[in-house]
Amino acid sequence: MAEPNRNTIEVFENPYPGRDYEIETICPEFTSVCPKTGHPDYGTITITYVPLEHCFELKSLKLYLQEYRNHGAFYERVTNTILDDLVAVTKPKWMTIKSEFTPRGGIRTNVKVEYRAK
Numbered sequence: 388m389a390e391p392n393r394n395t396i397e398v399f400e401n402p403y404p405g406r407d408y409e410i411e412t413i414c415p416e417f418t419s420v421c422p423k424t425g426h427p428d429y430g431t432i433t434i435t436y437v438p439l440e441h442c443f444e445l446k447s448l449k450l451y452l453q454e455y456r457n458h459g460a461f462y463e464r465v466t467n468t469i470l471d472d473l474v475a476v477t478k479p480k481w482m483t484i485k486s487e488f489t490p491r492g493g494i495r496t497n498v499k500v501e502y503r504a505k
Contacts, residue, residue, distance in 0.1 A: 390454065390458060391451065391454040391455055391458055391468065391472070392451070392454065393451070393471075393472035393473075393475055393476055395447055395450050395451040395454065396443055396444075396447050396448060396451050396472065396473065396476045396477075397443070397444040397446075397447035398441035398442060398443055398444060398476055398477055399441065399442055399444055400440065400441060400442075401438045401439065401440055401441060401442055404438075404439065404440060407437050407480065408437065408438075409435060409436070409437055410434075410435070410436055410437075410438065410442065411433065411434070411435045412433070412434045412435075412445070412448065413431065413432075413433050413434075414431065414432040414433070414434070414448070414449075414452055415431045416429075417429070417430045417431060417432045417452055417455065417486070418430075418455065418456045419455040419456070419458055419459075419460060419465050420456075420457060420458060420459045420460075421459065421461075422459035422460055422461060425459070426491070428462070428488055428489075428491070429488065429489045430462075430486050430487055430488035430489060431486070431487045432452065432466075432469065432484065432485070432486050433483075433484070433485045433486075433487070434448075434469075434473065434482070434483075434484055435482070435483045435485075436473075436477070436479040436480075436481060436482035436483070437479055437480040437481045437482075438477065438479050438480070439477075439478055439479055439480050439504070440478065441476070441477045441478065442477065443473060443476065443477050451472070452469075462486060462488055462496050462498050463498055465486060465498075466484050466485075466486040466498040466499075466500050467500050469484050469486075470482065470483075470484045470500045470501075470502055474502045478504075479502070479504070480503075480504050481501075481502065481503050481504065482501070482502045483499060483500065483501045483502075484499070484500050485497065485498070485499040486498045486499075
């Protein structure tokens, strides 16, 4: 399977560019791989944003997130890379990504990153 690629993400024009509104997309079946152990990591990715000119298309988001299934990266890198890629293609006013990974070895990790346009 290919490395995650932001070009997979398609966008469409914001139907209400003159209005601030928040979009929340919850992806409860996210999978990546621990680069140290090779074991799968499972989690929920929640994307919340206020669009400017573009919104991301959901099927392409699903395909993009599936590219992480065989990708080895720590939680922090995965979460920050998803934010960087979504911001690059949608150019929102504001966006947060929260990743909530299932426990492994009795430890649960959540990572939250934020972008605000200048």
